[in-house]
Amino acid sequence: MSETIKRPKRKNPILKTRAPTLPPDRRSRIALGLVRGAALGNLELQCCAACGAVQYPPREACVRCLSAELEWTVMSGRGELVSETTLHHSQELFFRERMPWRLGLVRLAEGVSLVVHLDARCGPAPSPVIVEAVLDRAGQAALVAKPDGGNTALADEPKLRNFTSDPRFRKVLVTDAKSPVGQAVVRAVLEAGADLVWAGHCEPWKNPPGWPAIAELPKVTLVPLDVTDTKSVNELAAELGFKVDIVINTAEHHRTFGIFGRAGVETARAEMETNCFGLLRLAQAFGPVMQARGADGETSAVAWVNLLSIYALSNFPQHATYSASMAAALSVAQALRAEMRVAGIRVVNIFPGPIDDEWNQLLLPPKLAPSAVARAIVGALxxxxxxxxxxxxAQDWLARFRDNPKALERELGR
Amino acid sequence: MTNRIAGYDGVAVAVPVTVPYERFSIRGAHWFIARALKALVDGAGISKDEIDGLCVGSFTLAPDSAVGLTQHLGLSPRWLDHVPMGGASGIVSLRRAARAVQAGDAEIVACIAGDTNHVDSFRLSTATFSMFAQDAVYPYGAGGPNTSFAFLTAYYMRTYGAKPEDFGKLCVAQRSNALQFPHALFKKPLTLDEYLNARPVADPLRLFDCVMPCAGAEAFLVMSEDRARRLGLPHARLRGAIERHNAFPDDPVQHRGGWVMDRDRLYESAGIGPEDIDLLEAYDDYPVICMLQIEDLGFCGKGEGPDFIRRHTFEANGSFPFNTSGGQLSVGQAGAAGGTLGIVEALRQVTGQSLGARVENARHALVSGFGMINFDRGLCTGAAILAAT
Known part of the structure; x- marks a missing residue:
C-alpha cells in the first residue's frame, strides 16, 4: 500500500457536510458504448469491421470508409502523452472543488487522439502512457492515462482516487459476516486498510468454523442484523447508518431445487426474502443517509456492493428459484444504482459462478473459493x-450470454 | 491545386458596424442583431426593405435561426443563410454573400454576427458545444476551450521553442491598440509583467491568454461596387477569400491550420503576396492561434512564429500592424461576433474610417477566421483580403 495517501484529518463537526456534486454526465447514446467496457474495466473503442480503422470520439459511421459496422473492441491502451495541461479553472462545481486537475492529450498506438485524466506520476510530454477506461463519480466512462510501468494503482494517486471506492480509512458494513464469503470479505477489507468493519450476523446460536476468530479481530464490531426483518435492519441503520461508508451485502439464501423438485413456494419465498427483499430493506434503511454523505470529506460514503450470482443473468434450472431471486435482486440493484448515482455512490454488482460452499457441493469444479470472491470485491473497490x-x-457464462443469450438458455437447460 | 476559381470582381464590402459590447447582458441575441441591422441600414442610408439578403452567425439565438429573425425583424429577403461556424462565420458569410451578389441572387446582403452573454451562458454553451465536446472533452475537467488551447500551446512551446514572453508581446501590443478603440471592454494598459504574473488558468495559459466572453454584435454589408458607389458608401473590394474545414485530421496535435492548404489560392486570386499585406486581423481567442495564422498565412515559415514576433512590433503603427482594434483578447469575445470583429476592423482601416489606432496608407488587409473547437482542435479556417478602392 502506498504511503502517498495520508490518513485524512478528523471531520470538523462544526462545518456543514458538503452536498455531493458530479462531473458532467451528459453523453450521446453512441458515446455510451464506452461504458460497456468500462463497467468491467476494459478500454473498448470503436473498430470498423469493414476497414479496421479505430476511432475516437465515438461516431455513427467509420471515419475512414463510412461503414456503419462498428465494433467495440478492447484496446491495448498503449500510447504517448503528446501534450498536457493542469487546469486551475473549471466551469463545473465537481472539478472546482478538486482543482488543480491534470489532463493529457494522448496519441494511442492505434493512431487516435484521446483527452484523458492524467496521472500525476506520468512524466512530462512526450512520455509513454497506458490508457485505461474507468468510471467517474457520475458513473460514466472516463479515460485515464497512467505511467507505463511501476506501481500505478488508481487509489494511490490523490486525484485519481476520485474514480475509486478505496476502502482505506473507511468504515464498512458486511451484512452477513458469518458465511464463508462474509468472513473472507471482513478479512480482505481490513487488509485493504478499512478503519473498521461492522460484521453483521443473525442466528446467534450458529457458530460456524472461523467465526470466533473473526469476532476477535481488532477493528471488527459484531452487530446483529437480519435482513429478512425490517425492524432489525432499521434499528441497525438508526444506530450506525450515518457512519457507514461502504455496504457489502453478502447475505444470501440458497437452496438447490428445480421447479418440480419441491412443492410449494416456501423455499422460493425464503430466497426472495433474503436475496431480493433483504437488499430492498437495506437500501431503504441505509441508502438515503449514505446519499447525504456522498461528499463527506475524503472518507465519504462511496460504494454499495451486492453479492449476486451469475445465475442472475440467465436461469440455471437446477437452482431455479435461487436464480429467480438473484435476477430480482439484480433488478433492484439496477434501480439502487440509479438512485445512488446522484450522490456519486457506486453500486457494484458481483456475479460469481458457483462458490465452493455447502450448497454447491454437488457441482463439479471449477468453483470459487470464498477468498477469491472477497478479493474480487476489494479489487472492484x-x-x-x-x-x-x-x-x-462466470467469465464463460458472461461470454456466452453476450454472444447469444438464447443459446445460453438452452445450454443451461440441458 | 484545383482549377482556378472565379474571382470576386465587382464585390464591395461596406458599412462597418459594431454594437457596443457588454460583459453580461439581460437581453437576447435578437436585440444585438437588431441593433446591428438598424446601424447597417442607417449607415447605408437605405430602408430595411432594400436588404434582400441576410446572413447570420450566432450561438445564442436558439431556438431561432436566421429564419426566425426574418419575421422577428420584419425582413423578406430572397436569400438567407445561417452560418454556425463561430470564429470562421464572418469569413464564410462574406464568401457566400459575395457569390450571391455576383450571381444576382441578392443585391444587398447584411452579414451580422451577434450574441448575448448571460451570467451562465458560457458554461451552458461549452457543456454542449458539440457532440464530441460533450462526449469526450467537457467531462474532463470542464475547462471549455481553455483545455484545448492549453494542449496546443504547450505542444507548440515544446516543439518550436516559443516562450511566454512571445505570446505576451502580442497580448501587450493588442492592449495598446485597444486603448484607442472606443468599444474595447479592456480600458487599462497591460504590461508584460502583468501578463506573466497573471493567475494560471490552464497551464501554460494565464488569465490574459484567454478571451473574455461578452455580448455584442459586428456587421457589414455586401453589395456590388456599382451599388456602393451609387449609395455613396466608402467600401473595400474583396480580392480573395478561402475556407477549409477539418484540415490535417491526422496531425496528433493541431500545429497547423487549414490556411496552409488554401493560402496560395488566396494570394493568387488577389494577385499579391504576404509582403503586400499592410495589416493582419487574425482570430485571437488565444495568442497561440495568432502564431499559427502568422505562419500558415505565409508571413514566416512553420515554427518561425516566435522569431517573427521577436523581430516585429504589432501596434497599429508598428512594423507589422496586427489586430489593430485590440482583437478579441482586449475588446472581448461577443460569441460568433468574434469572427466578424476582424473583418469590420479591416474594413474601417482600408476605407479610412478607423475608430481608433490608424494604420497609415492601409491598402491591403488580410482577415483570418478560426472556429469551432470540436474535440481536440478547431475545425474551420478562413481568410479574406480586403483592398482599398
Missing part, C-alpha cells in the same frame, strides 16, 4: 468497475 464476474465459470 480499489479500482473503478461496477460489474465483476469473478472466476472461470
Amino acid at each position: 480499489k479500482g473503478s468497475v461496477e460489474d465483476v464476474y469473478p472466476g472461470d465459470i
Whole structure:
C-alpha cells in the first residue's frame, strides 16, 4: 500500500457536510458504448469491421470508409502523452472543488487522439502512457492515462482516487459476516486498510468454523442484523447508518431445487426474502443517509456492493428459484444504482459462478473459493468497475450470454 | 491545386458596424442583431426593405435561426443563410454573400454576427458545444476551450521553442491598440509583467491568454461596387477569400491550420503576396492561434512564429500592424461576433474610417477566421483580403 495517501484529518463537526456534486454526465447514446467496457474495466473503442480503422470520439459511421459496422473492441491502451495541461479553472462545481486537475492529450498506438485524466506520476510530454477506461463519480466512462510501468494503482494517486471506492480509512458494513464469503470479505477489507468493519450476523446460536476468530479481530464490531426483518435492519441503520461508508451485502439464501423438485413456494419465498427483499430493506434503511454523505470529506460514503450470482443473468434450472431471486435482486440493484448515482455512490454488482460452499457441493469444479470472491470485491473497490464476474465459470457464462443469450438458455437447460 | 476559381470582381464590402459590447447582458441575441441591422441600414442610408439578403452567425439565438429573425425583424429577403461556424462565420458569410451578389441572387446582403452573454451562458454553451465536446472533452475537467488551447500551446512551446514572453508581446501590443478603440471592454494598459504574473488558468495559459466572453454584435454589408458607389458608401473590394474545414485530421496535435492548404489560392486570386499585406486581423481567442495564422498565412515559415514576433512590433503603427482594434483578447469575445470583429476592423482601416489606432496608407488587409473547437482542435479556417478602392 502506498504511503502517498495520508490518513485524512478528523471531520470538523462544526462545518456543514458538503452536498455531493458530479462531473458532467451528459453523453450521446453512441458515446455510451464506452461504458460497456468500462463497467468491467476494459478500454473498448470503436473498430470498423469493414476497414479496421479505430476511432475516437465515438461516431455513427467509420471515419475512414463510412461503414456503419462498428465494433467495440478492447484496446491495448498503449500510447504517448503528446501534450498536457493542469487546469486551475473549471466551469463545473465537481472539478472546482478538486482543482488543480491534470489532463493529457494522448496519441494511442492505434493512431487516435484521446483527452484523458492524467496521472500525476506520468512524466512530462512526450512520455509513454497506458490508457485505461474507468468510471467517474457520475458513473460514466472516463479515460485515464497512467505511467507505463511501476506501481500505478488508481487509489494511490490523490486525484485519481476520485474514480475509486478505496476502502482505506473507511468504515464498512458486511451484512452477513458469518458465511464463508462474509468472513473472507471482513478479512480482505481490513487488509485493504478499512478503519473498521461492522460484521453483521443473525442466528446467534450458529457458530460456524472461523467465526470466533473473526469476532476477535481488532477493528471488527459484531452487530446483529437480519435482513429478512425490517425492524432489525432499521434499528441497525438508526444506530450506525450515518457512519457507514461502504455496504457489502453478502447475505444470501440458497437452496438447490428445480421447479418440480419441491412443492410449494416456501423455499422460493425464503430466497426472495433474503436475496431480493433483504437488499430492498437495506437500501431503504441505509441508502438515503449514505446519499447525504456522498461528499463527506475524503472518507465519504462511496460504494454499495451486492453479492449476486451469475445465475442472475440467465436461469440455471437446477437452482431455479435461487436464480429467480438473484435476477430480482439484480433488478433492484439496477434501480439502487440509479438512485445512488446522484450522490456519486457506486453500486457494484458481483456475479460469481458457483462458490465452493455447502450448497454447491454437488457441482463439479471449477468453483470459487470464498477468498477469491472477497478479493474480487476489494479489487472492484480499489479500482473503478461496477460489474465483476469473478472466476472461470462466470467469465464463460458472461461470454456466452453476450454472444447469444438464447443459446445460453438452452445450454443451461440441458 | 484545383482549377482556378472565379474571382470576386465587382464585390464591395461596406458599412462597418459594431454594437457596443457588454460583459453580461439581460437581453437576447435578437436585440444585438437588431441593433446591428438598424446601424447597417442607417449607415447605408437605405430602408430595411432594400436588404434582400441576410446572413447570420450566432450561438445564442436558439431556438431561432436566421429564419426566425426574418419575421422577428420584419425582413423578406430572397436569400438567407445561417452560418454556425463561430470564429470562421464572418469569413464564410462574406464568401457566400459575395457569390450571391455576383450571381444576382441578392443585391444587398447584411452579414451580422451577434450574441448575448448571460451570467451562465458560457458554461451552458461549452457543456454542449458539440457532440464530441460533450462526449469526450467537457467531462474532463470542464475547462471549455481553455483545455484545448492549453494542449496546443504547450505542444507548440515544446516543439518550436516559443516562450511566454512571445505570446505576451502580442497580448501587450493588442492592449495598446485597444486603448484607442472606443468599444474595447479592456480600458487599462497591460504590461508584460502583468501578463506573466497573471493567475494560471490552464497551464501554460494565464488569465490574459484567454478571451473574455461578452455580448455584442459586428456587421457589414455586401453589395456590388456599382451599388456602393451609387449609395455613396466608402467600401473595400474583396480580392480573395478561402475556407477549409477539418484540415490535417491526422496531425496528433493541431500545429497547423487549414490556411496552409488554401493560402496560395488566396494570394493568387488577389494577385499579391504576404509582403503586400499592410495589416493582419487574425482570430485571437488565444495568442497561440495568432502564431499559427502568422505562419500558415505565409508571413514566416512553420515554427518561425516566435522569431517573427521577436523581430516585429504589432501596434497599429508598428512594423507589422496586427489586430489593430485590440482583437478579441482586449475588446472581448461577443460569441460568433468574434469572427466578424476582424473583418469590420479591416474594413474601417482600408476605407479610412478607423475608430481608433490608424494604420497609415492601409491598402491591403488580410482577415483570418478560426472556429469551432470540436474535440481536440478547431475545425474551420478562413481568410479574406480586403483592398482599398
